[in-house]
Amino acid sequence: MTSIRQDAAALPTSDIDPFDHENLRDRTPMQIALREAGPVVYLNRYDVYALGRYDEVGAAMVDWQHFQVGAGVGLANFHTEKPWRLPAMPTESDPPLHDAPRRVLSKILSPRVLRRVREQWTADAEELVERLVAAGGEFDAMPALAAAFPLKVFPDAVGLPKEGREDLLAYGDLVFNAFGPKNDLFTRSANRLAELSAWVTTLCAREVLAEGGFGAEIWAAADRGDLTQQQAPLVVRSLLSAGVDTTVHGIAAILHAFATHPEQWQRLREQPQLARVAFDEAVRWASPLQMVFHTTATETAFADATIPKHKKILMLLGAANRDPRRWHNPDAFDLTRDPSGHLGFGMGIHQCVGQHVARLEAEVLLTVLARRIKQIEPAAPPRRGLNNTLQTWESLPIRVST
């Protein structure tokens, strides 16, 4: 049972648990309830303030002075709790500490640099798609396509060794569960916490990263003094924790979208240059990263609320990306829409630094698919995965015809 209480003077207060299994399986009712209750809603179970409307989420995200990330982008408040791992860099650092790692990464992951991998990624996508077509064209798109493609091209681009790459997904699952409460999902993935953390730490070392990859570039930046030697492995780690699962589930989201919207697939086939727009529309529509927390730096008057110092602010990206105040017909997946300004990659100084990588992966894969595949349809009902902060599919059976 959940309820929303509204006193005349006080903030709307809710005992909704956004991490309850039922709410994770279908987030829509929770998103609507919190978004419509008010611009700022107090969640009394967790002592956090939730934002679900587009304007407020966007405004809080760009206001790095008041809404900080140094105390963690999950529910845990590093002002009072010890983080389970060293805070992420640049994701969980505020200016001025944020500046150098962010600058280095945005250079390494810039469109200018990424142009060099496009051809290789296209060849990888073609090979993968041909294999699936040759095997009969009916498969679970979650492992076979959405996971397989990023798990090939991204670790190659980072310069990781070949062994153990599937475990990057388990690590990502752990990281994104750890942004929520210490519930059963966290405990489930925390089983492997020590082992996976130790393994990922070894991957961030200079010696294991292949020359010319993003990882080696990060170390090269440290050698030029643009980063400290202590920061370098943490910046590499940010690629491994933030660069895999988000993209995998972003690609899953767009495959699901096209399987359930055949007319949109035909539109893409007619106009393959829509691939980039299509991916951003899918990120808006499905919001693979559903929520992120910031922390008030000081007592802050925001919208109609006064939020005390050092309180956690829950930004419901999925809710904001479907806020009817901002989007016309928000629940429709529609390639004619301009999805610019969606909050699926965040906004402001912490906006996803890997967004060009994600876009390129998706664009390359969609372009290859659009050339080769006439129809995509569901082969069986899909099954949601459960993760505290990611919107995932566990299984996405589809059939493609050429």
Add this chain to the structure above:
Amino acid sequence: MTDDEFSVPAGSVPAGSVPAGTDQATVRVTARTQVADDVVALTLEHPQGDRLPAWTPGSHVDLVLPNGLTRQYSLCGDRWDPFTYRVAVLREPTGRRGSAWVHDTLRPGDLLGLGGPRNHFPMVPSDEYLFIAGGIGITPLLPMIRQADMMGAEWKLLYGGRRRTSMAFRDELERYGDRVRLVPQDEYGLLDLATWLGEPREGTKVYCCGPAPLLAAAESACSPWPEYTLRTERFTPPELDAPARKGPFDVELRRSGKTVTVDPDVSILDAVRGVGIDMLSSCRQGTCGTCETTVLDGIPDHRDCVLDEAERAAGDCMLICVSRSRTDRLVLDL
């Protein structure tokens, strides 16, 4: 370090104040203060009082003056204040008409076009910073100094100028006491960099901004120091060798399906504009990065101050306001 060490403007936050885009936005001059003999500081705000785009120490903005001139100025205010920028403008006797116009004509209330902010002079992490400023070159260093101090780094500043009264922001630097050494030339002569820098050591960063002779002096004073110690920003384009080619060359604009011949006295930028391509530019001096263009074929003759050595060697992009071609033909993604 805790977040509390950074001051944050108290009070309320207007909702919905997502910053404006950075291309040719507008700012209003809200204050104008004489901060030294020939230097005025301008306070700039968004015309509707919204947030301005975020920036980092070392950043500059382009200001587009109503007479059509574009000038770059370092941001020298407080990045924790999202609603105002501060720049300082030196009246340059030999300068083009920009600085004189700011000094003689610009008034609070006026609107200016804004480009950027961009940062080609970023502050990198270090336990020790040595700052060297010459004249108006103090501007990008001011926010760096504040930040170094905030982070608890070791730092000191050597600040040279013609005379005491020509040196801007002396009052703001006073609170740092001994860390700051003011060296007006008419009292003490030229800066003695080598003595002030001391013995070369690992991990220290030297940040220098000022006129070309000072940068050259800093380069030679830092030559015994480890590689990557010295970071500089130039306000004027560096002296360059003569262009690699004397004659004209052809530029193919692949997306538009046009080819244009670029004569020796015309920039690629102007040649491209001449055949009707909309191309944004700003400084036209190869310092701001606005006109960066993808190179599909041919080898550019890089003459800008934006790209680093690796980017030049890659040869896949160029700043077409100043850079030219080494090959008979360049193919651009325009």
